[in-house]
């Protein structure tokens with residue numbers, strides 16, 4: 332168990348691509364951090380630098396008190412779970428799990444004990460003598476987890492471990508992994524492009540975009556106080572509504588309507604409102620023309636237009652809805668403001 | 678799955694006929710003929726033959742020269758197979774580190790494979806030329822006078838060297854593509870699990886190469902036993918004398934030079950049995966022991 336700190340870590344691939352721009356963050360002992368971002372934003376690159384599978388171009392990486400920039404992967408005291416599991420196809424499940432221990436001169440009886448423990452924890456007992464090719468995707472996933480936990484490492488690294496599973500299994504494994512991490516208390520970094528995974532599993536989320544860290548924060552912070560329009564539209568499904576508005580005299584005007592207060596800002600701004608923060612209100616100041624209703628069982632999504640902008644709102648299943656004009660108000664204090672050009676939070 | 682079938686019986690037979698007749702004419706008929714001749718003593722001048730039963734075979738067993746050649750063939754085959762496989766594997770592992778992804782190298786290397794055995798033998802002759810061969814010179818500088826075609830051991834050495842040289846590229850290509858088909862993430866998992874590079878090689882890479890390796894083992898044994906004929910022929914310059922030779926070359930020498938068709942046929946039959954045994958061994962072992970993904 333250990334803290335991890337990255338100080339201006341940067342990665343330039345030999346072909347000149349700067350996959351990660353200088354990035355710094357610090358992970359507490361036992362914390363579960365999720366790296367999230369769209370495809371190609373450099374999440375895997377960052378994780379692989381921490382694992383030692385890619386060279387670090389610049390910056391320093393510390394795991395525990397040690398600087399490990401030039402330490403090889405086997406000596407970093409980490410364990411990694413790969414997207415395609417990367418099990419050794421010629422070894423049985425038992426051997427797959429034991430392999431990392433065997434190479435660390437662990438006594439045979441201790442290996443046997445640890446493998447038994449891990450397999451009991453992951454319900455792998457009946458598969459121990461099978462080869463990976465004789466297992467289902469979910470079982471392979473658990474073997475990969477087993478291989479990581481028997482090592483009892485200082486740091487777990489996960490690179491989209493659930494993306495090859497079907498939706499149901501994914502939800503189940505998500506909870507299992509999180510529970511396992513809680514129980515073992517091992518510091519973990521988890522890469523995903525799925526924002527639901529990020530929101531549900533993370534103690535803290537790191538949102539990346541185009542090789543840059545956009546925001547670091549708890550799931551609540553990232554969701555309710557996004558640091559940029561990128562984060563606002565990446566996190567949350569459906570994403571935050573972004574409208575072009577005017578700030579003057581201490582309040583934000585959309586058209587002629589005052590939507591929310593603001594201080595110290597004048598001129599054009601981007602107004603961000605979460606779909607669930609738009610409330611149907613017969614006396615509301617804004618009128619939305621609803622044209623599509625998405626029925627989702629527990630709730631509904633209303634898609635419509637206001638002026639030239641498109642907008643989505645989220646209503647409970649008991650709220651009567653119909654297409655056509657709907658009067659709404661914005662939940663007080665729920666709106667976010669962003670710079671209209673840089674997209675940074677104001 | 679639905680199986681498509683022929684409605685008439687003569688059509689499939691007709692379609693198979695060309696292949697079957699080739700096999701019959703060029704393989705079974707000569708094989709049967711060899712088996713037949715091996716029981717006869719042929720008159721050297723072609724006037725008839727006498728049935729001698731198993732005499733040709735018992736002659737072979739009692740013949741010290743034949744036993745010596747058989748023994749040489751075994752050593753030769755083991756050396757050629759072992760050296761060309763291990764050398765190729767070593768080169769492939771080194772190349773894999775450098776050229777991951779670069780296909781053009783592979784194609785370039787493949788060209789060496791196109792060199793025909795007699796040509797390879799001829800290149801060997803040049804390299805070991807008595808007066809100006811570069812390899813003769815090199816060996817001379819270590820204080821040994823290399824006499825190709827005169828000194829038994831020297832000739833054997835040249836045979837092994839040329840045969841290995843000729844076979845390494847093929848093995849290299851197969852090993853390299855075998856290496857490149859090992860998933861990157863499996864290697865990376867091993868990188869995290871095992872600090873020792875040689876440990877990773879023997880525990881993870883080598884077992885995953887085993888199917889390729891076993892296939893090549895069979896190919897190489899067959900090559901060393903049979904396809905090296907051209908190399909042997911060129912290097913001994915058609916003058917066997919007391920030079921080393923392989924069993925296949927001995928069949929040729931006895932049959933076509935010595936006109937002992939009966940004895941030569943018996944030797945062929947022995948070789949056929951050997952190939953048969955090898956094939957059975959291959960199917961038995963390959964299917965059971967080697968991991969296929």
Ligand SMILES: Nc1ncnc2c1ncn2[C@@H]1O[C@H](COP(=O)(O)OP(=O)(O)OP(=O)(O)O)[C@@H](O)[C@H]1O
Pocket residue numbers: 344345346348349350368369370371372373374375376377524
């Ligand atoms: N070996 C490499 N050589 C050169 N460029 C690379 C290499 N690997 C990745 N890249 C580039 O670096 C950038 C980041 O890649 P990375 O694999 O880290 O993305 P990612 O965030 O993990 O994406 P995904 O969600 O699709 O896995 C991409 O633009 C990619 O094209």
Ligand SMILES: [Mg+2]
Pocket residue numbers: 374375376
């Ligand atoms: Mg990735």
